[in-house]
Amino acid sequence: MADATPLPKVEAPLGLRAHLAARRAQLLQRSAELxxxxxxxxxxxxxxxxxxxxxxxxxxxxxxxxxxxxxxGVWWMARRPRRVGALAMLAWRAWRSWQRLPPRWRRRLIDRIKSAPTTIR
Known part of the structure; x- marks a missing residue:
């Protein structure tokens, strides 16, 4: 491709040039309106x-x-230690429920999560 010779410039007739210039102006106007x-x-x-x-x-x-x-999070845990314990218990139950799911269902859920579109960049 580096050895290719440039194509010679072909001059368009004046009528064609005027037509193309008018068409270009129309397209620019239409683009602005859109x-x-x-x-x-x-x-x-x-x-x-x-x-x-x-x-x-x-x-x-x-x-x-x-x-x-x-x-x-540290401030919240210092202020509300009872809630932290409840949250930890909730997390433990969720983990145990996840572990009890059949492997086939877990794979499906993981695949679904992975294929979900991400919008945060």
Whole structure:
């Protein structure tokens, strides 16, 4: 492909050039109109997009400050030790229930979780 010679430029007739320029202008105008229509239709989705942007910003902040959930967890455990015990018991029961599931069902659940689309980036 490196040895290929460039193709010679072919001049289009003036009538064809004018037609192509007019067609290009029409397409640019149509594109601008479609962009405006899309902006009008998408205006209703703006609150949802704003909420998602806010959540993503909060997630990024949390990823930059991982010590905060840890500190809150330690504080919560110090304030409410009885709840921590109840939560630990709940986690233990969930683990035991998971272990009692037939391996075939566990594989299906794991495959389903793995194939689920991830939206957080």
């Amino acid at each position: 962009r405006e229509r899309l902006a009008l239709h998408a205006a209703g989705l703006q609150p949802a997009f704003s909420a998602v942007d806010t959540l993503r910003g909060g997630w990024r902040w949390l990823r930059r400050h991982p010590w905060l959930p840890l500190a809150l």
